[in-house]
Ligand code: UD1
C-alpha cells in the first residue's frame with residue numbers, strides 16, 4: 206500500500222470539449238497510444254486510491270464503454286444537468302462511501318500529469334494538515350485561467366477567482382489554478398453543499414470551495430509546479446498535437462536515460478506503454494506502438510512500425526510493418542517485410558525482403574528469406590523456404606493450414622496448397638505445386654517438363670539484338686570457345702530436357 210494512498214481520486218470528464226470539433230469525445234482522443242482519459246486514469250491509478258471515480262456526461266456511453274474496456278476498475282459517476290466543476294465533483298463523491306481522508310481531483314483532458322506529481326501534492330497536503338492544497342503554475346499568459354489569491358504573507362490561499370469574474374488587478378496575477386487539488390474529504394463535502402451558481406457562467410464552481418474552507422478556518426495552500434506543461438489541458442487539436450509532441454519527447458528521453466540508443470529522437474515515436482531493454486538501438490523513422498516490447502540489444506529500423514509486437518534480444522528488424530507478431534532472439538526481419546497477427550519467428554530465424562506472414566509459427570533457425578507469403582502455417586526448425594514460395598491458404602471460402610517439418614528445403618517458387626503437410630527432412634523442387642502431403646525425406650517435384658525449341662529466337666526475332674547475341678554464342682560454341690552453351694549450370698531446381 207502506498208504511504209500516501211488517497212481515499213479517492215475523482216477525474217472530471219463530463220465537459221463537452223466543443224473546440225475539438227469532433228464526433229469523438231475529447232477525452233477519447235489519443236496521444237502516444239492512449240486516450241487523454243487513460244493518461245489521466247493511469248496517473249491516478251499510480252497512487253493506488255481506495256476508489257477511482259470518473260465523472261461523465263457528454264457522450265457518456267462512448268466514454269463508459271472505453272473505460273470498461275481499458276480500466277474496468279474505475280467507478281463511473283454521471284453528472285446531472287447542473288453545470289460546473291463543483292457539481293461534477295459533488296456527483297463524483299456520490300460514488301465515495303468514506304467520510305474522512307484525502308480526495309484528489311484531476312481532469313480527464315490533462316495528459317502529461319504524472320503519478321509522481323500527484324504524490325507530491327498529496328504528501329504536501331497531508332504533511333501540512335491542510336483542508337485544501339491546489340496545484341498551481343506561474344505562466345506568461347494566464348488569460349482564461351482561474352487566478353490564485355494569496356494572503357499578505359503569501360502562505361495561505363484566500364480563494365480562486367475565475368478569469369471571467371476577475372477585476373483588472375486580479376487578472377494581472379500570473380499564478381493560475383491547474384484544476385488539480387487535494388482536499389480533506391469532510392471539508393469538501395461540506396463546502397460543496399454551500400456553493401451556488403451566482404457567477405459569470407452560472408455554474409457551480411469547484412474553485413469556490415477554497416474560500417469557504419478558508420473562512421471555516423482551514424489551511425488552504427498552493428503547491429506551485431515548476432513544470433507547467435504537466436497541468437496543461439488539450440482543448441483543441443492544435444494543443445493535442447503540441448502535448449503529443451511534448452509527451453513523445455519525454456518518453457524518448459526516459460528510454461535514453463534507461464540505456465536505449467535512439468539515433469534520431471525527432472523521428473522516433475514510442476507509445477506510452479512500450480517497453481525497451483538496455484542497449485537496444487532504435488534507428489530513425491521508427492514507430493513503436495501499443496504494448497510493443499523490445500528486448501535488450503535488439504536493433505529496430507530504420508523506418509519500421511511495430512504494434513503490439515514482441516522482439517527478442519539481439520534481433521534485427523529493418524523496414525518492417527508488424528502487428529501482433531513475435532520475433533525471436535537474434536532473428537532478422539526485413540527489409541520491406543509485413544508481419545501480420547500471429548506471426549511467431551523462432552530464435553535466429555529469418556523473414557527476409559518482400560515477405561508477408563500471418564498466423565505462422567516459424568521455428569528456431571528457420572528461414573523465409575525472399576519474396577514469400579506464409580499464411581496459416583507451421584514451419585519446423587532449420588527449414589528453408591525458397592524464394593517466392595507461396596502458402597496458398599485460402600480456397601476462396603475457407604482458410605486452411607500448412608505444416609512444414611524440421612530441416613525441410615522448399616524449392617524456389619513452390620506453391621503449397623493447404624491443407625498440406627511436408628514431412629521432416631523433405632524437399633520440393635523449384636516451381637513445385639504441392640497438393641499432396643510429402644512424406645519425411647521425400648523430394649516432391651511436378652514442375653512441367655522443359656522443352657527447348659532450338660533456334661527459336663533467330664527464326665522468330667530475326668534482326669533483333671537477341672537474335673544476334675544467340676547467333677554469336679552458338680558460333681563461339683561451334684568453334685570450341687571456353688563458354689560452351691551446352692555446359693551451362695542447370696543445377697538450380699529440377700529440370701529435364703525433352
Ligand atoms: C477550470 C477552473 C479554473 C482553472 C481551469 C484549468 C473552475 C470553476 N475553474 O476552468 O480555475 O484555471 O479549469 O484548466 O473549476 N467539467 C465537468 N463538468 C462540468 C464542467 C467541467 O466534468 O460541468 C470538467 C471538464 O470536462 C474538464 C474540467 O472539468 O475536464 C475543466 O472544465 P473547463 O470547462 O475546462 O474549466 P475551465 O472553465 O477552463
Ligand code: CA
Pocket residue numbers: 438440
Ligand atoms: Ca479548460
